[in-house]
Amino acid sequence: MGQPQIITAPDRQAVGREAARVVEAALTAGELSTLGVATGSSPLPLYRALAASRPEGLSEIAAFALDEYVGLDPQHPESYRQVVRREVTEPLGLDPHKVRVPDGAAENPALAARMYEEQIAASGGIDLQILGIGGNGHIAFNEPGSERISLTRVVDLTPATRIDNSRFFDHPDEVPRQAITQGVATILRARRLLLVVHGPTKSGLLRRAFEGPVTPDFPASFLQSHPQVTVVADQVSAQGLSTILAPAAR
Ligand code: GLP
DSSP: OOOOOOOOSSSSSHHHHHHHHHHHHHHTTOOOOOEEEESSTHHHHHHHHHHOOOTTTGGGGGGEEEEEESSSSSSSSSSSSHHHHHIHHHHHHHOOEEEOOOTTTTTSSHHHHHHHHHHHHHHOOEEEEEEOTTTOBBBBTTTTTTTTOSSSSSOOOOOOHHHOOOOSSSHHHHHHHEEEEEOOOHTTTTSSSEEEEEEEETTTTHHHHHSSSTTTTTGGGGGGOOOOEEEEEEHHTTTTTTTSSSSSOO
16 A cells, blocks of 8 residues: 655654654645544654644634543543643644543443444545554554454453553552543544654554564554654664665665
């Protein structure tokens, strides 16, 4: 389906700046009215770079978050509703009414997930989806075992993901056990994908994602089937990618 475009940068700040350029270019080209936003630490330098540059038209875009914990108070500082408000909506100057996050506090989370899928479709779809990658190859909260055809739904978080994400909570037991996540198929429907990866813990993951077998065991490998993927990575995480995929750093 075509190879990803891979841009490497020396460190996480530079990864953020390069990724911000991709978003800015899409805006300038008139190809960005709905942005998909990821949480986690990987996209933070990108959001900071965009907050600093505030390109023209940015404040008019709509946004959809990738996922949200189930059963966490929406006011909790680590709920993705709050993370998106703090890291994206406010610094980028977006209209809060145009920024949506799945309702993880809904009485019926499965129904809330289906409604979220419908909202994305009704909006005309996501033009540019920002993504990170989890240590076990998850994208959003599509844990290993997630199918290519999966849609927005309630999922159980793996013990590995709960341990990874305990860094954001006071106690590991506080990490929720479930989440609402956009599905693999939902993500692949976005017109363009922008994957940001940096740091020593991500070494080897890009190779598995783009040069390994396409399998639910490593959900990021499904990105191989999208025709328009841009990856911005530091050298450590790009290590191991074949030279065809990973050009020299800028
Ligand atoms: C979280 C999010 C993902 C994110 C991933 C990696 O669990 N649900 O969307 O990509 O973990 O996080 P980080 O960027 O902090 O490594």
